[in-house]
Each structure stands twice: as C-alpha cells, then as structure tokens.
Amino acid sequence: MPERVVIVGAGQAAAQAVEVLRKRGHTGRITLIGDENLLPYQRPPLSKKYLAGSLDRDRLPFRHAAHYLDHGVDTRLGFAAVRIDRAARRVEVADGSAIDYDALLLATGSRARMISLPGAELAGVYTLRTVADVDRLRAELVSGRRAVIVGGGYIGLEVAATCREAGIHVTVLEAADRVMARVVSPEVSRFYEAEHARRGVDVRCGVRLAGFIGRQAEPPNERIASVRFSDGSEIPADFVLVGIGVTPADALARDSGLDCDDGIVVDEHCRTSDPHIWAAGDCTRHPSIHYGRRVRLESVDHAFEQGASAALNLLGLTTPHDKVPWFWSDQFDLKMVIIGLAQGHDRVVVRGGAAERTFSVCYLKAGELIAVETVNHTKDQMAARKLIPARARPDPLKLADPAVSLRDAV
Ligand SMILES: Cc1cc2nc3c(=O)[nH]c(=O)nc-3n(C[C@H](O)[C@H](O)[C@H](O)COP(=O)(O)OP(=O)(O)OC[C@H]3O[C@@H](n4cnc5c(N)ncnc54)[C@H](O)[C@@H]3O)c2cc1C
Structure with missing residues (x-):
C-alpha cells in the first residue's frame, strides 16, 4: 500500500477517491492539492440552484473542513500544482512547496472553453465552471436585462x-442546426427547443457569429453591448455567457511527459503511462470495457465512479473500471437523464410522445440496447440503468409501445 498519496485537483473525482482510500484502510498520508480556494464541491448546482440564489454556498461542498481534518487529509487549497518531477516522485506547487508521493492521482477535471472571436475579452462576457465564475455571473441576473448565451449545450440551456426564471430576456445562439446536437437525438433537441421557446427563450440555431461589440469606454473596462453575426447584424446584450464546451485539464500531465490524447490516457485500472500515477474524472481518456473503445466523459457519475476505481487500484486492490455512464440535466421542470453512449447505434426507437412531456429514446446496436435518453421518465431511466449493463436485447415492437414497460420489452 503506498504510504504517501498525493491528489492533484480537488473536485468530484478527488473527493470520492479520498473517501474510498480511507474506507478501504489507507492509513498513510493523503495530500489534496486544489487550485480553487475551496474544499471539493458539487458543480451541477452552479448552473441551476446556486446561480438562481436558492442554494447557499455552504451547501456546495461534499464534506466540510472538519471531515478532512478528522480523516487526516492535508488540504492545500488555493494554489495549483505546477510540475511533476516523475523521477523524484514529487509534485511542485505554485506556492513554492513540493510534496513527495508514492502514488499520485491526477483529478484535474476540465476547463471551460472561451470562444476565439473579437471582443471575447470584454467585461460582461463569461464562462461558467467554478463558484467564482457564478459569483461574477450572478451579479448580472437582474430582471429585465438581456442575456445572450452562446452555445445551446447543457450548460447554455x-x-x-x-x-x-429570473425574468431575464434570453437569446440562445447555437452554431449547429439543433440544440445539444452532440449528445441527444433530434427528437430531444426539438422538444427542448420548443420548451425553451414556450417560456420565452429565443433559441436560434445555425448561427454564425462575428464577434462581441463593446460600449464606448476606456479599455480595459469596456463592456459588452451587442453580439454581431457574420452577416453584420447585431443583437443587444447586457451580458453574455459562452457555453461551448470544455477541454480536459491535462496540461500538467502533458508537460510531465505522460501520454495524453485530448485527455490523460489511462488504462482500465485508471493508471497512466507512469506506473506511480493514476488519473480520474473529466481529465481522462479511458477504455470503456462495455463499449469497447476509448472515451472521454464529462459527468458527475463518471468522476465519482472513476475516482473510486482509481483509489482502489492505487491501493493495489486491482479493480477494472467498468461502468456504463449516465448523465442528467435539469432545465425548468424538465429532468433529462441519459444512460449509456449512443454512438454506433443502428436503430432508434422513441417511446411515448413529446406532447405528454414524458418520453424516452432508445438506441440499439445489432439488437442490443446501448443507450436511452429519458425526459421526465423515471421508470424508463431506472430500467435502462439495469438493462444496458446487462446487454439486454429488447423486442423493437414492444419497445415502441409506451404501454409496455421498458423492462417488459426485453
Ligand atoms: C455548471 C456545471 C453544471 C454541471 N451539471 C452537471 C449535471 O447536471 N450532471 C452531471 O452529470 N454533470 C454536470 N456537470 C459536470 C460535472 O460537474 C463534472 O463532470 C465533474 O465535476 C467532473 O469532476 P472532476 O473531479 O473530474 O473535475 P472537477 O470537479 O472539475 O475538479 C477538478 C478540480 O481540479 C482543479 N485543478 C485543475 N488543475 C489543477 C492543478 N494543476 N493544480 C491544482 N488543482 C487543479 C480544478 O480547478 C478543479 O477544482 C456540470 C459542470 C458544470 C461546470
């Protein structure tokens, strides 16, 4: 068992790894290095209840300081790990300190992408990844103002x-021909576009942007005033949120010579190309045993499960990380849950109708159920979470009949 465990990145995967390490009998030193000056916390409320102001800041952390103290975890927060000396097995931190390790876990997550267009640096143009980002953005949420959201993905929507819901006039600008095109079926996209429109959100797809225009003021205080399209037209904006996806935070790993490929490459035991270094969460590209290909995932469930697997493996409790991922998104009163990965499907079956606001979309590959998208459909969601890992092969005719439960369609 490694005596000195160092974890870089204090987010979802790191928090879970700490829990598993202690629960499985690790009694050595654990050092948790995080560049945000906060204990590990949940990010999903950042675009939902915390942004709305209906969830307090002290409800965000998974655990409070006393828990880490009680479990002998040395939390070093507010400074980034800047270098890994792999030969000496040492992590160097931006505050000038250096910490030796026997096992290192990289759980650095991902960073929000900023759009590379003129004016992206104007005051009032935001991305959203951290509590600090929300605290800045929240100050803009005043009823009657005009928000432009660039990107119709989960975060944007x-x-x-x-x-x-805060009384702001909202326009969503999406480059693809439908919202959430990267992750959901056209049926679900169209449903969400209609639901947003019904509540007064102006959703525009197939949009080409030219840049952000500032109000005449002295740089660097120039503020956003409008968003310009490639045809020269403009729409006014009091503030802009850019939600165009993330990039894995793999620079530290890359700079230290670990194999990276749009994410830190790990094997099914969460081990990197260095036998003393493991990685987990958004920052990894890992082999999905169930789907037989390498994937990079951005979800709470994945960070939680892979953080746990990495902890077990670095303790020497060899455990392949073999989980079917799932993801959720809450928008208005709609709960979408996606179970599995749809890529490679050859058949799509829609169960129920969007008109009822409760439906699901099932993806099959050579007869096997590989993914299900559910909207307000807890029953199908729960069934899918069992059926997909079991490689179930539903009868497509029964599947298409919403009166037949998903479970009974198999
Ligand atoms: C606004 C928002 C809403 C979301 N909603 C959902 C949702 O509804 N459902 C869902 O499943 N997922 C959601 N997600 C995604 C989910 O939160 C992430 O997939 C999850 O947090 C990933 O966990 P992680 O531990 O890999 O990374 P993170 O939680 O991002 O933690 C990584 C931490 O490492 C730090 N770090 C990076 N580099 C260094 C360094 N060199 N030194 C020290 N520290 C470093 C980062 O600053 C960060 O604090 C949401 C994400 C956001 C931003």
Whole structure:
C-alpha cells in the first residue's frame, strides 16, 4: 500500500477517491492539492440552484473542513500544482512547496472553453465552471436585462432556464442546426427547443457569429453591448455567457511527459503511462470495457465512479473500471437523464410522445440496447440503468409501445 498519496485537483473525482482510500484502510498520508480556494464541491448546482440564489454556498461542498481534518487529509487549497518531477516522485506547487508521493492521482477535471472571436475579452462576457465564475455571473441576473448565451449545450440551456426564471430576456445562439446536437437525438433537441421557446427563450440555431461589440469606454473596462453575426447584424446584450464546451485539464500531465490524447490516457485500472500515477474524472481518456473503445466523459457519475476505481487500484486492490455512464440535466421542470453512449447505434426507437412531456429514446446496436435518453421518465431511466449493463436485447415492437414497460420489452 503506498504510504504517501498525493491528489492533484480537488473536485468530484478527488473527493470520492479520498473517501474510498480511507474506507478501504489507507492509513498513510493523503495530500489534496486544489487550485480553487475551496474544499471539493458539487458543480451541477452552479448552473441551476446556486446561480438562481436558492442554494447557499455552504451547501456546495461534499464534506466540510472538519471531515478532512478528522480523516487526516492535508488540504492545500488555493494554489495549483505546477510540475511533476516523475523521477523524484514529487509534485511542485505554485506556492513554492513540493510534496513527495508514492502514488499520485491526477483529478484535474476540465476547463471551460472561451470562444476565439473579437471582443471575447470584454467585461460582461463569461464562462461558467467554478463558484467564482457564478459569483461574477450572478451579479448580472437582474430582471429585465438581456442575456445572450452562446452555445445551446447543457450548460447554455441550463443557464438560459435559470435566467428566464429570473425574468431575464434570453437569446440562445447555437452554431449547429439543433440544440445539444452532440449528445441527444433530434427528437430531444426539438422538444427542448420548443420548451425553451414556450417560456420565452429565443433559441436560434445555425448561427454564425462575428464577434462581441463593446460600449464606448476606456479599455480595459469596456463592456459588452451587442453580439454581431457574420452577416453584420447585431443583437443587444447586457451580458453574455459562452457555453461551448470544455477541454480536459491535462496540461500538467502533458508537460510531465505522460501520454495524453485530448485527455490523460489511462488504462482500465485508471493508471497512466507512469506506473506511480493514476488519473480520474473529466481529465481522462479511458477504455470503456462495455463499449469497447476509448472515451472521454464529462459527468458527475463518471468522476465519482472513476475516482473510486482509481483509489482502489492505487491501493493495489486491482479493480477494472467498468461502468456504463449516465448523465442528467435539469432545465425548468424538465429532468433529462441519459444512460449509456449512443454512438454506433443502428436503430432508434422513441417511446411515448413529446406532447405528454414524458418520453424516452432508445438506441440499439445489432439488437442490443446501448443507450436511452429519458425526459421526465423515471421508470424508463431506472430500467435502462439495469438493462444496458446487462446487454439486454429488447423486442423493437414492444419497445415502441409506451404501454409496455421498458423492462417488459426485453
Ligand atoms: C455548471 C456545471 C453544471 C454541471 N451539471 C452537471 C449535471 O447536471 N450532471 C452531471 O452529470 N454533470 C454536470 N456537470 C459536470 C460535472 O460537474 C463534472 O463532470 C465533474 O465535476 C467532473 O469532476 P472532476 O473531479 O473530474 O473535475 P472537477 O470537479 O472539475 O475538479 C477538478 C478540480 O481540479 C482543479 N485543478 C485543475 N488543475 C489543477 C492543478 N494543476 N493544480 C491544482 N488543482 C487543479 C480544478 O480547478 C478543479 O477544482 C456540470 C459542470 C458544470 C461546470
């Protein structure tokens, strides 16, 4: 068992790894290095209840300081790990300290992408990843103001819903021909576009942007005033949220010579190309045993499960990380849950109708159920979480009949 465990990144995966390490009998030193000056906390409320102001800041952390103290975890927060000396097995931190390890876990998550367009640096143009980001953005949420959201993915649409409920005029600008095109079926996209429109969100797809225009003021205080399209037209904006996805935070690993490929490459035991270094969460690209290919995932469930697997493996309790991922998104009163990965499907079966606001979309590959998207459909969601790992092969005719439960369609 490694005596000195160092974890870089204090987020979802790190928090879970700490829990598992102690629960499985690790009694050595654990050092948790995080560049945000906060204990590990949940990010999903950042675009939902915390942004809306209905969830207090002290409800965000998974555990409070006393818990880490009681479990002998040395938390070093507010400074980034800047270098890994792999030969000496030492992590160097931005405050000038250096920490030796026997086992190192990288759980550095991902960073929000900023759009590279003129004016992206103007005051009032935001991205959203951290509590600090929300605290800045929240000050803009004043009823009657005009928000432009660039990107119709989860984060963009969740923020759109929160802003709309706060009485803000919201326009969502999406480059693809439908919202959430990367992650959900056209049926689900169209449903969400209609639901947002019904509540007054102006959703525009297939949009080409030219840049952000500032109000005449002295740089660097120039503020956003409008968003310009490639045809030269503009829409006014009091503030802008750019939600165009994330990039894995793999620079530290890359700079130290670990194999990276749009994420830190790990094996099924969460081990990197260095036998003393493991990685977990958004920052990894890992082999999905169930789907037979390498994937990079951005979800709470994945960070939680892979953080746990990495902890077990670095303790020497060899455990392949073999989980079917799932993800959720809350927008208005709609709960979407996606179970599995749809890529490679050859058949799609829609169960129920969007008109009822409760439906699901099932993806099959050579007869096997590989993914299900559910909207307000707890029953299908729970069934899918059992059926997909079991490689179930439903009868497509029964599957298409919403009166037949998903479980009974198999
Ligand atoms: C606004 C928002 C809403 C979301 N909503 C949902 C949702 O509804 N459902 C869902 O499943 N997922 C959601 N997610 C995604 C989910 O939160 C992430 O997938 C999850 O947090 C990933 O966990 P992680 O531990 O890999 O990384 P993170 O939680 O991002 O933690 C990584 C930490 O490492 C720190 N770090 C990075 N580099 C260094 C360094 N060199 N030194 C020290 N520290 C470093 C980072 O600053 C960060 O604090 C949401 C994310 C956001 C931002």
